[in-house]
Amino acid sequence: MRTREWCDRMVDCMNRVMLHTAISCWHPLLGLVLVAVFVGSALGCPARCDCSAQSRSVICHRKRLPSIPDGIPIETRVLDLSKNKLQAINPDDFSAYPQLEELDLSGNTVAYVEPGAFSGLYNMHTLSLKSNRIKLIPLGVFTGLSNLTTLDISDNKIVILLDYMFQDLHNLKSLEVGDNDLVYISHRAFSGLLSLEELSLERCNLTVVPTEALSHLHSLVSLHMKHLSISTLHPYSFKKLFRLRHLEIENWPSLDVFPANTLHGLNLTTLSVTHTNLSVFPYQALRHQSHLTHLNLSFNRIRHIEEGMLQDLVRLRELRLVGAQLSTIEPYAFQGLRGLRVLNVSNNRLDTVEKGVFQSPEALEVLLINDNPLVCDCRLMWLLQKRHSISFGEAQPECSTPEGIRGRPFKEFKEALLSYYVTCTKPKIRENKTQIVSVDEGQTARLHCSAEGTPRPLVSWLTPGRRHLTNRSHGRLTVHNNGTLEIKMSEVQDGGVYLCVASNTAGNDTLLVSLAVKNLGSLYANRTQSYTDHGNDTANGTNPPNLTMGMDLKTILVSTAMGCFTFLGVVLFCFLLLFVWSRGKGKHKNNIDIEYVPRSKSNGASAEAIDQGAGPRRFNMKMI
Numbered sequence: 036m037r038t039r040e041w042c043d044r045m046v047d048c049m050n051r052v053m054l055h056t057a058i059s060c061w062h063p064l065l066g067l068v069l070v071a072v073f074v075g076s077a078l079g080c081p082a083r084c085d086c087s088a089q090s091r092s093v094i095c096h097r098k099r100l101p102s103i104p105d106g107i108p109i110e111t112r113v114l115d116l117s118k119n120k121l122q123a124i125n126p127d128d129f130s131a132y133p134q135l136e137e138l139d140l141s142g143n144t145v146a147y148v149e150p151g152a153f154s155g156l157y158n159m160h161t162l163s164l165k166s167n168r169i170k171l172i173p174l175g176v177f178t179g180l181s182n183l184t185t186l187d188i189s190d191n192k193i194v195i196l197l198d199y200m201f202q203d204l205h206n207l208k209s210l211e212v213g214d215n216d217l218v219y220i221s222h223r224a225f226s227g228l229l230s231l232e233e234l235s236l237e238r239c240n241l242t243v244v245p246t247e248a249l250s251h252l253h254s255l256v257s258l259h260m261k262h263l264s265i266s267t268l269h270p271y272s273f274k275k276l277f278r279l280r281h282l283e284i285e286n287w288p289s290l291d292v293f294p295a296n297t298l299h300g301l302n303l304t305t306l307s308v309t310h311t312n313l314s315v316f317p318y319q320a321l322r323h324q325s326h327l328t329h330l331n332l333s334f335n336r337i338r339h340i341e342e343g344m345l346q347d348l349v350r351l352r353e354l355r356l357v358g359a360q361l362s363t364i365e366p367y368a369f370q371g372l373r374g375l376r377v378l379n380v381s382n383n384r385l386d387t388v389e390k391g392v393f394q395s396p397e398a399l400e401v402l403l404i405n406d407n408p409l410v411c412d413c414r415l416m417w418l419l420q421k422r423h424s425i426s427f428g429e430a431q432p433e434c435s436t437p438e439g440i441r442g443r444p445f446k447e448f449k450e451a452l453l454s455y456y457v458t459c460t461k462p463k464i465r466e467n468k469t470q471i472v473s474v475d476e477g478q479t480a481r482l483h484c485s486a487e488g489t490p491r492p493l494v495s496w497l498t499p500g501r502r503h504l505t506n507r508s509h510g511r512l513t514v515h516n517n518g519t520l521e522i523k524m525s526e527v528q529d530g531g532v533y534l535c536v537a538s539n540t541a542g543n544d545t546l547l548v549s550l551a552v553k554n555l556g557s558l559y560a561n562r563t564q565s566y567t568d569h570g571n572d573t574a575n576g577t578n579p580p581n582l583t584m585g586m587d588l589k590t591i592l593v594s595t596a597m598g599c600f601t602f603l604g605v606v607l608f609c610f611l612l613l614f615v616w617s618r619g620k621g622k623h624k625n626n627i628d629i630e631y632v633p634r635s636k637s638n639g640a641s642a643e644a645i646d647q648g649a650g651p652r653r654f655n656m657k658m659i
């Protein structure tokens with residue numbers, strides 16, 4: 036046996052000598068190097084493999100080997116058997132090489148690994164079983180690998196991770212289990228992984244976060260969960276991960292909501308939630324993450340960043356929200372973020388980024404806003420003035436309006452151009468003077484207020500009850516984008532003077548509109564009101580006039596009283612009828628249920644009063 040091995044080696048050596056001589060003829064310098072290597076590996080090397088005595092490595096990469104080759108030196112530390120045709124790993128396959136530190140079995144066709152396959156390899160620190168055909172890893176496969184620090188079992192066909200399967204890997208630091216058919220991770224699968232710092236769970240068929248299993252990883256620092264079809268995150272999903280600092284959630288296309296307590300208990304420094312279906316910035320979930328420095332929310336469907344919602348993120352330095360559908364960053368959005376240095380909101384729908392969104396604009400070093408429909412008016416002036424001291428990245432931002440500077444990169448602006456084009460104009464309301472609108476009760480009233488100006492003015496309304504209505508729906512009252520205030524099912528008490536305010540950064544304009552709602556039922560006093568024409572153009576913000584409700588106390592009392600009388604009358608009448616009826620039938624019921632629908636009691640309230648619960652109520656009456 037010994038002799039045969041020796042012969043094999045001799046033949047192998049002869050082959051090498053001849054090969055090397057040939058090469059050295061062609062290139063003397065290369066020859067020298069190779070001869071040196073050859074001399075070093077004189078101790079032996081399996082046929083077809085490359086060995087290095089210095090590093091004690093045996094490299095048999097892509098050699099079509101059907102089994103583990105003979106002739107591997109006993110003292111081998113690094114063994115690379117990747118991309119061969121190995122089909123199974125049996126116990127004691129490697130027990131002859133107790134000094135193995137690195138073993139690469141990736142890219143074979145291994146379908147089964149026997150328990151004990153790696154027993155005795157106490158020095159091994161890196162093991163790769165990546166890209167094989169393993170369906171199940173039985174208990175005991177990793178027994179004895181107590182010094183292993185890196186394990187890769189990704190890209191196999193593993194369906195389940197069993198309890199205690201990694202039990203002995205006390206020193207494991209990095210584990211790759213991605214690209215498997217993983218459907219379930221048993222609750223104690225990660226038990227024993229006391230040192231695990233990095234875990235990748237990618238491209239699996241998991242439908243929930245394996246919270247219980249993860250909770251054993253007390254040393255985990257980085258968790259990467261990519262390409263998963265998890266659609267729901269539960270509160271407290273990442274419990275007991277006390278050391279977790281980096282969490283990456285990427286490509287969960289069906290995730291719509293990021294619940295408030297999802298990150299509860301974590302103390303993250305970087306968080307990345309990208310390529311999901313989230314449409315709302317996860318403010319609540321981010322609360323208390325005061326050590327967060329990097330946040331990446333790119334490629335979601337987030338539309339707005341609201342005012343003052345990120346105040347807890349006091350240490351945030353870099354915020355990325357690329358390729359979303361972001362159309363507004365409200366003023367004061369980054370309030371509290373004193374150290375924000377990098378903001379990347381490129382490829383969105385922003386028309387501007389105002390100076391007022393930042394807590395400290397001077398701290399900003401990099402601002403990527405390319406690929407946005409930027410309107411270059413006075414709101415962007417601050418940025419254009421800083422254009423030589425701030426980095427816009429490689430893709431320079433451009434204006435989409437005004438016409439004269441469209442498509443021109445920021446850096447090319449001359450000062451003269453700035454003062455000519457980058458301007459704002461005060462809002463001007465097209466309707467000339469106080470409008471008087473009159474509708475019948477129950478009809479829809481429309482109060483128009485269309486304004487022009489650059490940037491496009493925001494129209495808001497002040498009701499007679501001094502309620503402030505902005506651009507959206509408020510029950511029956513809706514402020515449309517074109518400024519029109521629509522009041523559906525108008526009630527008499529909607530009448531009064533409304534104030535329209537159109538404002539933009541350059542100033543504001545106001546308009547008074549008087550609404551009269553005609554009461555149709557002539558039961559009550561004539562309560563349509565007329566208002567004196569205030570007639571003054573309050574273009575530069577004089578105080579709104581006295582907005583009194585045209586409803587006096589007497590009217591309220593009278594109408595309430597009338598309502599009560601009618602109501603009491605009806606009840607008594609019903610009561611009487613029932614009484615007579617029950618007598619007539621000769622049946623003496625002691626209890627009678629009376630169901631009635633109370634009348635609206637909101638007569639005296641102001642315009643914003645919304646009818647309170649108008650459902651039927653039950654009375655229970657005792658009859659003697």
Ligand SMILES: *[C@@H]1O[C@H](CO)[C@@H](O)[C@H](O)[C@H]1NC(C)=O
Pocket residue numbers: 157158181182
């Ligand atoms: C881990 O490896 C070191 C040498 O790198 C060795 O001294 C130690 O005994 C090994 N641990 C175990 C449990 O075998």
Ligand SMILES: *[C@@H]1O[C@H](CO)[C@@H](O)[C@H](O)[C@H]1NC(C)=O
Pocket residue numbers: 194216218239240
């Ligand atoms: C996992 O998902 C892939 C793709 O959706 C599918 O082809 C495969 O059958 C699934 N595996 C299991 C075990 O469900």
Ligand SMILES: *[C@@H]1O[C@H](CO)[C@@H](O)[C@H](O)[C@H]1NC(C)=O
Pocket residue numbers: 288289290291312
């Ligand atoms: C994302 O959300 C939208 C609407 O909320 C829905 O229509 C769409 O189907 C969702 N996409 C996925 C992949 O779930």
Ligand SMILES: *[C@@H]1O[C@H](CO)[C@@H](O)[C@H](O)[C@H]1NC(C)=O
Pocket residue numbers: 280302304326
């Ligand atoms: C959170 O982590 C930071 C370091 O990233 C550390 O300084 C801080 O003490 C931790 N806070 C808690 C409550 O663990």
Ligand SMILES: *[C@@H]1O[C@H](CO)[C@@H](O)[C@H](O)[C@H]1NC(C)=O
Pocket residue numbers: 285307309310331332333334355
């Ligand atoms: C943010 O997420 C996107 C999408 O996953 C990725 O392309 C980008 O590299 C990430 N940026 C950083 C700084 O992590």
Ligand SMILES: *[C@@H]1O[C@H](CO)[C@@H](O)[C@H](O)[C@H]1NC(C)=O
Pocket residue numbers: 465466467
């Ligand atoms: C406002 O006044 C101008 C002339 O001063 C007139 O042309 C325009 O039609 C008026 N608009 C309205 C809405 O009354």
Ligand SMILES: *[C@@H]1O[C@H](CO)[C@@H](O)[C@H](O)[C@H]1NC(C)=O
Pocket residue numbers: 481483484485515516517518519
């Ligand atoms: C504004 O839009 C609303 C709803 O689209 C419409 O009813 C109203 O007439 C419009 N106002 C004007 C002034 O065009």
Ligand SMILES: *[C@@H]1O[C@H](CO)[C@@H](O)[C@H](O)[C@H]1NC(C)=O
Pocket residue numbers: 561562563564565
């Ligand atoms: C109701 O008020 C309107 C406007 O104030 C007035 O023109 C009308 O005459 C009043 N009708 C009655 C019946 O008082």
Ligand SMILES: *[C@@H]1O[C@H](CO)[C@@H](O)[C@H](O)[C@H]1NC(C)=O
Pocket residue numbers: 570571572
């Ligand atoms: C506005 O009202 C003031 C008094 O309140 C009056 O002196 C002034 O002439 C008015 N201006 C216009 C344009 O009606």
Ligand SMILES: *[C@@H]1O[C@H](CO)[C@@H](O)[C@H](O)[C@H]1NC(C)=O
Pocket residue numbers: 575
């Ligand atoms: C309102 O505007 C007029 C000119 O349009 C100006 O003379 C006046 O000072 C302004 N008032 C205020 C309070 O800004």
Ligand SMILES: *[C@@H]1O[C@H](CO)[C@@H](O)[C@H](O)[C@H]1NC(C)=O
Pocket residue numbers: 536538542543575576
């Ligand atoms: C309108 O502008 C004036 C100053 O021009 C300002 O004092 C006032 O608060 C503004 N009103 C609104 C509602 O923005």
Ligand SMILES: *[C@@H]1O[C@H](CO)[C@@H](O)[C@H](O)[C@H]1NC(C)=O
Pocket residue numbers: 580581
């Ligand atoms: C507004 O009302 C107060 C008290 O209700 C009154 O003193 C003041 O004169 C009124 N102002 C106008 C402009 O009507």
